[in-house]
Amino acid sequence: MSLLGSLPGPDQIVPDREDVLRALDRARVQAARAAGRGMSLFWLILGPGVLVMLGENDGPSMVSYATTGATYGVGFFAPFIVLTFVMAFVVQEMTVRLGAATHRGHSELIFQRFGPFWGYFALFDLAFGNLLTLVTEFIAIQAGGLYFGAPPWLSVGLGGLVVFASLALRRYVTWERALMALALGNLLFVPAALFAHPDGAKLVTALATWRPLPSPMGTAFLTLILANVGATVTPWMIFFQQSAVVDKGLTRADLPQGRLDTALGAAVAAITAIATLVVCSALFDAHVDVSKLNDGADFATALQPLIGSAGASLFALGVIEAGLLAAMTISTSSSYAMGEVFKVGHSHNLDFKHGKLFFGVAVVSTLVAGTVVLIPGAPLVAMTLTVNVIATLLMAPALLFLLLLANDREIMGELANGRLANLAGGVCIVAISLIGAIYGVITVFPDLLPK
Amino acid sequence: MSDLSSLEPGQLTSVTRMPLARAKLGRGVLILLALMRLYVLAAIPIVAYAFIRALQAG
Numbered sequence: 001m002s003l004l005g006s007l008p009g010p011d012q013i014v015p016d017r018e019d020v021l022r023a024l025d026r027a028r029v030q031a032a033r034a035a036g037r038g039m040s041l042f043w044l045i046l047g048p049g050v051l052v053m054l055g056e057n058d059g060p061s062m063v064s065y066a067t068t069g070a071t072y073g074v075g076f077f078a079p080f081i082v083l084t085f086v087m088a089f090v091v092q093e094m095t096v097r098l099g100a101a102t103h104r105g106h107s108e109l110i111f112q113r114f115g116p117f118w119g120y121f122a123l124f125d126l127a128f129g130n131l132l133t134l135v136t137e138f139i140a141i142q143a144g145g146l147y148f149g150a151p152p153w154l155s156v157g158l159g160g161l162v163v164f165a166s167l168a169l170r171r172y173v174t175w176e177r178a179l180m181a182l183a184l185g186n187l188l189f190v191p192a193a194l195f196a197h198p199d200g201a202k203l204v205t206a207l208a209t210w211r212p213l214p215s216p217m218g219t220a221f222l223t224l225i226l227a228n229v230g231a232t233v234t235p236w237m238i239f240f241q242q243s244a245v246v247d248k249g250l251t252r253a254d255l256p257q258g259r260l261d262t263a264l265g266a267a268v269a270a271i272t273a274i275a276t277l278v279v280c281s282a283l284f285d286a287h288v289d290v291s292k293l294n295d296g297a298d299f300a301t302a303l304q305p306l307i308g309s310a311g312a313s314l315f316a317l318g319v320i321e322a323g324l325l326a327a328m329t330i331s332t333s334s335s336y337a338m339g340e341v342f343k344v345g346h347s348h349n350l351d352f353k354h355g356k357l358f359f360g361v362a363v364v365s366t367l368v369a370g371t372v373v374l375i376p377g378a379p380l381v382a383m384t385l386t387v388n389v390i391a392t393l394l395m396a397p398a399l400l401f402l403l404l405l406a407n408d409r410e411i412m413g414e415l416a417n418g419r420l421a422n423l424a425g426g427v428c429i430v431a432i433s434l435i436g437a438i439y440g441v442i443t444v445f446p447d448l449l450p451k
Numbered sequence: 452m453s454d455l456s457s458l459e460p461g462q463l464t465s466v467t468r469m470p471l472a473r474a475k476l477g478r479g480v481l482i483l484l485a486l487m488r489l490y491v492l493a494a495i496p497i498v499a500y501a502f503i504r505a506l507q508a509g
Contacts, residue, residue, distance in 0.1 A: 015455055018464055026457035103461045104471070113474040114484070121491065246467075251459055343468055382505035389501040393494040397487050408474060440494070444501045 021349040022249040025173055029254065045257035046264070047176045048244035051329055052092060052237050053085070053265030054183040057272055058133075058326030059140020059296065060384065061231035062189070062319055065273045066299045068224045069280030070290045074203055075212040077228065078274050082207070084232035085270040087428045089262055091233055091399065092241050094406040094417070094425060096258040099245030101415040106242040108340035110401050113408065122239075122401065123341045125394050127365075130236055130334045132387040134369035137330065139380055140323030142373055143295035147316035152374055155320070160370045163327050167359050172247045172348035179328055185321030186272045188314045193275040195311025196282040196303075203278065219442065226392070226439035231273075233432055234391045235398040236333045243336035247347050252415065272318075279315060282306040294381075296320075327369070331362040389443050392436035399429040 015023075025044075032041040068077050095106065102109060107126065111119025138156050145155025169175045205211070214221050241262075250258050280299060283290065286306055293299050296319030304312040332348075335358045339346020345354045352359060372378050403425055406417045417425060442448060460466060476484070 016464055019455055019458065019462075022462065023455045023457045026462075027454075030457055102471075103459070103467055109471070112471040114476075115473060118484070249458070249462060251462075343470075345464075379506050382502055382508075385505040386498060386502040389498050393497060394491075397491065400483065400487060404480065410474065411471065440497060440501075444497050444504065 016354070017351055018345065018347045018349040018354075021171060021173075022247075022347075026249050026251075029249075033253070042257050042260060045248075045250065045254050046261045047180065047248060048241050048250075049092065049096070049258065049260075049262030050183060050265035050268065051176065051179055051244065051325075052241040053088065053262070053269040054186045054272075055240070055326050055329035056088070056232060056234060056237055057186050057269045057322055058137055058330075059143075059319060059323035060133075060136045060387070061273070062276055062322045063140070063295060063299070064224070064227040064231040065276040066280040066296075067290060067293070068228060069277035070283035070288060070293065070299070070302075071220065071224060072214040073212075073281040073284035074198070074278055075206045076210050076214050077224070077277055078203060078206040079208075079210050080225070081228060081232075081273045081277065082270050084229050085266040085273075087229075087432065088232045088237070088269075089266045090424050090428045091402065091432075092237060092262050092266075093259055094402055094421070095238050095242040096245055096250070096262060097255065097412070097415045098402075098405055099242040100250045100252050100255055100258065101412045103246050105246055105336055105340040105346070106239045106402075106405075107337040108343075109405050109411070111341050113405065113411070114401070118401070119341055122398070123337050125390075125397075126235060126239055126337050127334050127361075129387065129390045129394065130330050131365050131369060132383050132390065133234075133236065133330055134327055134365055135372050135380070136384050136387055137323040137327040138370050138373040139384065140296055140319050141327070143297040144300075144316045144318075144320030144323065146297040147300045147312070147319075156370045156373055159320075159324055159327065160366055162324060163331060163366045164363065166328050167362055170348065170351055170355075175348045176244075176248070179325060182321060182325050182328075185318065186269070186325070188318035188321065189272045189275040189279065192307065192311045192314040192318065193278040195307040195314070196279045198278045198281070203274075219446070222438075223442065226435050226442075227388070229432060229435045230388060230392050230439060232269075233395065233428075235395060236330050238398055238402055239337055240329055240333035243333065243340070243346070247336070247349070255415075276318075279303065279307065279311070327366065331365050334365055335359070335361040385443065389440050392443075393440040395436040396433035399433060403429055 029044050032044055107122050110122045138159060141159040142152045142155050166175055166178055169178060245258065283302055288302055293302055296316060300312045300316040303315055336346050338361045339358045342357065344357050346358050350358060406412065409416045
């Protein structure tokens, strides 16, 4: 059964820039596949998974991992971070299948299959949450800049300019490769960790045994558990990766490489997250008071006497990169969603004339977020807290729609979730939703649990 | 005309701009969505409360 009306005939198709550029990219993929060049094929398809996973290693997430390492050291949380990225892979793999099967973004599928109420809800929930999250990314950029003595207007201004420059590329594949090059900066946390002279045997033991267990296991422990999950799986990731898969033009034939891309992104993101945990475990070993460390600059400054200037500088640079990459991916996820719901062009392959809304949303949200950070006395802490509450409380609806769509055989055909995918996806969704709800509740009612 | 043969028919923008039909939802899904509306109604004041509380905390 066709879910569409009559399709346009070949003579009715007027190719636009988006179609033409995507066709060029697809021709390269098909040539690599036909020639049996496996590595070349993987390189061509690599992108959305790496960007979404490293994009989620954003400013606030790196601070969460840093706080975890400084509070409990290396132990339980090292394998726990691996587990959260396994969950992230299970969730994000569904978006790859959805994008490849339907060639439509997540928000338009929700809008069209479940109606305007849920469509607009998903859109405005995403856009509002993304705008607040963008503010936190510019806070990270500002904090990293402060470590190097840069005034806030300079680091925030330069950050905004880099975001605008990426939008000016007007070619999906160029935009993606530029962001992937920037994403390599996330690996700066690995050499920073080496400056802390980590005990390799201790790390391996922790990964294998989940020990030593944190002590005491009070509210702080629970909050860090929840913050680490929140640092790995968030609603914008679902929307972004599906839209990026569509913009890149992936098809069913590309699914093996698309899954590998997502798995590679998860693995690299887990490595850098654990590296952050390791470098900040130096603060735990030195009994530094974590309660006074609020942002990337605080952590870099506290780390300097322990790991040296070079290590601390790498850490601060990593925080800047984390904020910058996330600012690009998160603003783009808002642009995709707006274009999808309002049925106007939504692609990095568009020119400015046909992509006014697409580029406009990213530009305006970046300008607003950057400006808010620079307003003296702006309630940045309140905003950061609210971002966490929104992201965690509203993860449940996002995951429910993901599961419903992945089971929608009318649009997914044979790519719909099987029993195993539903079991794995269902377990992840129930766990993440419960954790998110608990996080939301204890954030609002912090006195519910004993300290 | 540009060569679009490397694209699947469903990838053409002229096709992707055509809306899909609404899903036919079973009773179970409708109940889930109704519960989700209640959840969202409960979540919105919690978000507002969290923001006001954080503002007051400075």
